[in-house]
Amino acid sequence: MKNTLKTSALLLALLGSSAVYAGNHAGGHSHDHGSVKEAKEAMAANTEMADGEIRKINKNTGKITVKHGEIKSVEMPPMTMVFGVADKAMLEGLKEGDKVKFNVKQEGSNYTVTEIKKAQ
Structure with missing residues (x-):
């Protein structure tokens, strides 16, 4: 049972990351508009x-x-x-x-x- 849960969790993680990769690389174009700015703002919001x-x-x-x-x-x-x-x-x-x-x-x-x- 534990192995089944581990395998399921691993499979879900791989499927999720594959979907994100495919979405970000569709048609050979990057859809990374403003992500650096957004990351900096998120970091600032989480910084003391x-x-x-x-x-x-x-x-x-x-x-x-x-x-x-x-x-x-x-x-x-x-x-x-x-x-x-x-x-x-x-x-x-x-x-x-x-x-x-x-x-x-x-x-x-x-x-x-x-x-x-x-x-x-």
Whole structure:
């Protein structure tokens, strides 16, 4: 019985990977549009949030200056930097000097805060 279950599981795994391979290589064309970007965004979403301290907030422009530690999701070393925010409403309730945890996404040379919250 155990061998039957193992064989069935192996067969299902092989069939699944064959279907994925066939789908990705149909007609000799790659259907890999944007998968690197999607993988980076998924990695960023699953990466722990970076630590920082707010140095300056400009609610009019939606910019925030943060002195931060390493941001692993975008391979950025510790520094003080100005970031845009995905939504100006994210800045409500924050003030200079607040310790925060935040996530960043990179688009070309632009870095945007996608999530921010006061550190506990």
